[in-house]
Structures are given as C-alpha cells and as structure tokens.
Amino acid sequence: QIQLVESGGGLVQPGGSLRLSCAAxxxxxxxxxxxxxxxxxxxxxxxxxxxxxDGTPQYADYLKGRFTISHExxxxxxxxxxxxxxxxxxxxxxxxxxxxxxxxxxxxxxTVSS
Numbered sequence: 001q002i003q004l005v006e007s008g009g010g011l012v013q014p015g016g017s018l019r020l021s022c023a024a025x026x027x028x029x030x031x032x033x034x035x036x037x038x039x040x041x042x043x044x045x046x047x048x049x050x051x052x053x054d055g056t057p058q059y060a061d062y063l064k065g066r067f068t069i070s071h072e073x074x075x076x077x078x079x080x081x082x083x084x085x086x087x088x089x090x091x092x093x094x095x096x097x098x099x100x101x102x103x104x105x106x107x108x109x110x111t112v113s114s
Contacts (some may be wrong), residue, residue, distance in 0.1 A: 002026035009108030022095035024076040034078040038091035085112045
C-alpha cells in the first residue's frame, strides 16, 4: 500500500520561507516518481516541481526560481523549499506518484499573508 504524507505547511508573511516534506511508504519505485502539485482557492490543481529520471529538477515556469526540490532517497522523502513566498503561493500543496489516477497525499496548507 502506497502512502504519501505531506508536512511543513503553515502561515508565513510575504517574503518568508517554508520547507515542505513528502514522506512516502510502499512501492513507489524511484524517488523521482514523486511530484509536487498545488491547488489555490478557486483554481484547478497545478503542477509545481519534479525530478526527471536522471535527477535533473524541473520547475513550473511561474515559480521563477523561488522553489527548490531535494530528496533523501534512503528515507523516501522529497522536500520542497519555498522561498520569497507571495500571497499567490497560498495553496494546499500535494505530492503525487503515478499521475492523476495514482496516489496523492492529504496535502499541507501554505498560507502567505501579512
């Protein structure tokens, strides 16, 4: 049974930072199968970041270099470092494996507000 558990969200002021984590259990295959998404209020869920199979990170264009992904392979954990946060980054952040019909975590809420 695959499970994904996100953590690290919270309330932060604009310009602040947060570090999100996604801990996976079960047969997820490569750690690179984990991808990050987010869903802002009233909007559709959107892709945020991922690793290619060769370990190269890839980010959504709208992030403009503010977010960074990393992983701890032995712990099956993926991290998402959020820097220079803006109010429009307010969303529930999810990790996913195996696509839309795959497995999702419960999400972690990030709220950026002064």
